[in-house]
Amino acid sequence: MERLVSSYNYYLSIADxxxxxxFGMSSIFSPILTLVIYGIILxxxxxxxxxxxxFELKTFMIFYNLxxxxxxxxxxxxxLYLVIKMKYSLTCEPVDYSDDPDATRLAYAIHFYYVMKVTDLMDTIIFALRKKSNQITFLHVxxxxxMIVTGWLGTKWVPGGQSFVCVMFNSFVHGVMYSYYGLSSMGPSIQKYLWWKKYLTQLQLFQFLxxxxxxxxxAMQTECTYPKAFVYSTAIYTTLIAGLFVNFYRQSYLKKAAKIQATKTE
Structure with a gap:
């Protein structure tokens, strides 16, 4: 136990x-408490x-998604503005832990991304209040x-450098995704134009790739000082999530399309 505490204190000492x-960055108990509260509320x-x-929650959903x-x-x-300004490399960019204004601003942007992962939990609460149990799937939860755990770890130790790629991509995809949800929440008059839902999943899969x-x-840049532990863990975690999304896409779109086609040929 003493060794575990010592290791925790060491890694805490090298955090940003x-x-x-x-918000939420003072202790490892912060993301744990967030998830416990999330589970209790649900x-x-x-x-x-x-x-x-x-509950209908139409007005709330419109403003939440907006x-x-x-x-x-x-x-x-x-x-995107910051990494272009600082001329970041796509293949190897170590984390700048200095008090440089732009590097600090990037760290704050990555922290804001973590905060957004916390607000994303409202999705599940909305589903529960609207009794949309079919949407509270294993993949969703x-x-x-x-993302609360991985977002916290990344923000705590690597808020910059190569981390910008994952955060920037995911922020863009979520912007598109919540645009769809916002339009969908406006009712049937708008929903009939939202034929592009399956392409959201394709965009997410492209992001994972x-x-x-x-x-x-x-990982192949042997002299790059960006922590390899985060490189490998990002690849493994993203591959796992991608696998779950592929299964969702196959069940929701490919099999459904095959059934429709089979019905037409009967």
């Missing part, structure tokens, strides 16, 4: 000091809603929960 007083809501009619769209695109282009490819390229 610029973010230690920002449990309570589902119990309360058992014998109640689902916030997510603006915040996601803002963060994406904030990071695992993805949202694991880019992130894994980028990690592999970085």
């Amino acid at each position: 000091k610029r973010l230690e007083n920002r 449990f309570i809501i589902r119990k309360i809603m058992e014998n109640r009619k689902p 916030f997510q769209v603006v915040a996601s695109f803002y963060n994406c282009f904030e990071i 695992f993805h949202h929960s694991s 880019c992130v894994v490819s980028h990690s592999m390229v970085n």
